[in-house]
Every structure is written in structure tokens, then in C-alpha cells.
Amino acid sequence: MAAEKSVILSTKGLTKVFGFGRNKTLAVDQVDIDIYEGEVVSIVGESGSGKTTLAKMLLGLLKPTEGDIYFQGQLRDIRSRKKKKEYWKNIQAIFQDPYSSYNTFQKIDAVLLDCIRMRGNGKLPYEKKVELMTEACSFVNLKFDELTNKYPFELSGGQMQRLMIARIFLLKPKILVADEPTSMIDACSRATILDFLMQLRNEVGMTVIFITHDIGLAYYVSDTVHIMERGKFVESGTADQVILEPKDFCTQRLISDVPKIHEEWDLSTIEYPS
Numbered sequence: 001m002a003a004e005k006s007v008i009l010s011t012k013g014l015t016k017v018f019g020f021g022r023n024k025t026l027a028v029d030q031v032d033i034d035i036y037e038g039e040v041v042s043i044v045g046e047s048g049s050g051k052t053t054l055a056k057m058l059l060g061l062l063k064p065t066e067g068d069i070y071f072q073g074q075l076r077d078i079r080s081r082k083k084k085k086e087y088w089k090n091i092q093a094i095f096q097d098p099y100s101s102y103n104t105f106q107k108i109d110a111v112l113l114d115c116i117r118m119r120g121n122g123k124l125p126y127e128k129k130v131e132l133m134t135e136a137c138s139f140v141n142l143k144f145d146e147l148t149n150k151y152p153f154e155l156s157g158g159q160m161q162r163l164m165i166a167r168i169f170l171l172k173p174k175i176l177v178a179d180e181p182t183s184m185i186d187a188c189s190r191a192t193i194l195d196f197l198m199q200l201r202n203e204v205g206m207t208v209i210f211i212t213h214d215i216g217l218a219y220y221v222s223d224t225v226h227i228m229e230r231g232k233f234v235e236s237g238t239a240d241q242v243i244l245e246p247k248d249f250c251t252q253r254l255i256s257d258v259p260k261i262h263e264e265w266d267l268s269t270i271e272y273p274s
């Protein structure tokens with residue numbers, strides 16, 4: 001029997017409130033989650049359900065109003081800059097809008113060199129660094145030589161998404177949060193990106209937290225699924241449990257939004273004029 005997997009990241013009563021008084025929004029409401037090492041966990045919910053807010057708290061980009069986050073069994077402490085940097089070696093993100101993730105004034109090789117430095121390989125000879133960058137680019141079918149002198153805004157949306165994955169390839173974090181990483185691109189590139197992510201997960205043994213409104217995608221990629229509505233988890237379980245036997249009305253609604261491309265059309269009820 002396989003050894004028990006350990007919990008890598010968990011939350012207790014995690015809550016985020018934005019604003020005050022009449023402008024108050026309860027974006028995340030008492031969320032408890034246990035994320036196991038090596039798992040792909042999807043958080044699925046409609047727009048505004050609190051997914052990105054939750055992700056940002058997990059990443060340490062947003063301070064919780066209430067509740068605790070545990071990393072590898074210990075209460076997470078990122079109060080100092082140094083500890084925060086250390087934490088970010090373990091957890092990284094791919095965001096909805098890839099253009100927002102880069103410093104506009106930094107050329108692409110500088111973006112990738114930063115990743116090498118973050119991994120503690122800043123002292124390697126330059127040729128070795130180029131080798132690492134070339135490898136990371138070719139993993140996502142990009143040519144490093146053609147990118148070195150470009151700025152991120154000179155890339156297409158799809159190339160930019162792939163560059164983000166190349167960064168993750170270099171950083172090899174323990175946890176990757178992918179917040180709708182495929183929303184900017186067409187269906188074909190979307191499948192490719194997902195395949196890259198899954199390949200990366202298998203090679204590096206990364207834990208992936210995948211955030212989406214598309215329950216079909218979640219079913220395709222995840223071990224565990226959590227359905228989020230108005231800041232709360234309304235249903236959780238294995239992908240099969242949640243999606244094949246949905247209990248909550250919200251889950252059923254999300255499923256009914258997915259086009260049933262594999263189902264045959266029922267034309268029997270159509271009345272043809274005689």
C-alpha cells in the first residue's frame with residue numbers, strides 16, 4: 001500500500017472581509033482546506049465567489065482578516081521580508097492575466113535569470129545559466145535565442161502563458177497556484193498549457209492548486225475538487241464524487257453550464273412541417 005500522503009498546506013477558518021459598513025464584502029468565509037502533497041486540487045466557482053482572494057491569501061499576497069494558514073504542519077510565519085522570500089521559494093503562481101505578472105521594464109532573460117537566482121543558483125557561470133534557460137524555454141516550445149532581447153509585452157498572450165510555465169520550470173516550487181491560467185488563449189493552446197502543467201507536476205512532483213470556473217476542466221485535471229460559492233466551500237470530495245454525483249445545487253448548476261459535446265443530440269421531439 002502507498003504511504004500516507006502528508007498535508008502540505010492547510011487553512012483553518014480562513015476569512016477575508018473587504019471594506020467597511022455598507023461596503024463590506026465577505027469575500028472568503030471560514031474556509032478550511034487540507035491540501036495533500038503532490039495532489040491537484042481544483043477550486044471551482046462562479047465569478048466573484050472568492051477564488052482569487054483565497055489564492056492570494058494562500059500565496060501571502062493578501063492578509064487574512066481571520067483564520068490561520070499552516071505550511072508543512074507549522075503555522076505560517078511570513079512577517080519578515082526574509083521569511084516571505086523563503087516562503088515564495090515553496091509556493092508560486094500563474095495568474096489570470098499574464099501581462100500583470102511581469103515587470104514591464106525587465107527583458108525576458110532578466111525575468112528568467114531572476115528565477116535562477118531565487119533557486120540559489122545565482123553564482124553559476126553565465127553559460128550554465130543560459131543552458132538552464134534554454135532548457136526551460138524548450139520545455140514549453142519557446143526558443144530562448146529569439147526571446148533574449150524582447151520585453152514581455154512584445155510576446156503574444158499564448159507565448160506569455162508559456163513563459164510563465166518556463167519560470168515555474170526553473171523555480172520548481174513545491175506548490176503551484178494556477179488561477180485560470182488558460183483564460184487568455186484559444187482552446188487548442190489551452191489544452192497544450194494544461195498538458196505542460198500536468199507534465200511539470202509529474203516530473204517535479206508539484207502540488208497544484210487549480211482555480212477555474214470551468215468544472216469540466218477541473219474534472220479533467222484534478223484529484224480533489226472544492227466548489228466555492230459566496231466565499232464558502234459548499235461541496236468537496238474527489239473529482240468523481242463531486243462531478244459525477246453532485247449533491248449541492250451550485251455544483252449541479254456549474255455542471256449544467258458545461259456544453260455536453262459528447263452527448264448525442266436528441267432530435268426526436270422536433271416536429272417537422274408536413
Ligand SMILES: Nc1ncnc2c1ncn2[C@@H]1O[C@H](COP(=O)(O)OP(=O)(O)OP(=O)(O)O)[C@@H](O)[C@H]1O
Pocket residue numbers: 018019025026027045046047048049050051052053054213
Ligand atoms: N481588493 C478588493 N477590494 C474590495 N473587494 C474586493 C477586492 N478583491 C475582491 N473583492 C471582492 O471580493 C469578492 C470575491 O472576489 P474574487 O476576485 O476573489 O472572485 P473570483 O472567484 O476570483 O472571481 P473571478 O472568477 O471573476 O475571477 C467579489 O465580490 C469582489 O468584488
Ligand SMILES: [Mg+2]
Pocket residue numbers: 051052053179
Ligand atoms: Mg479570480
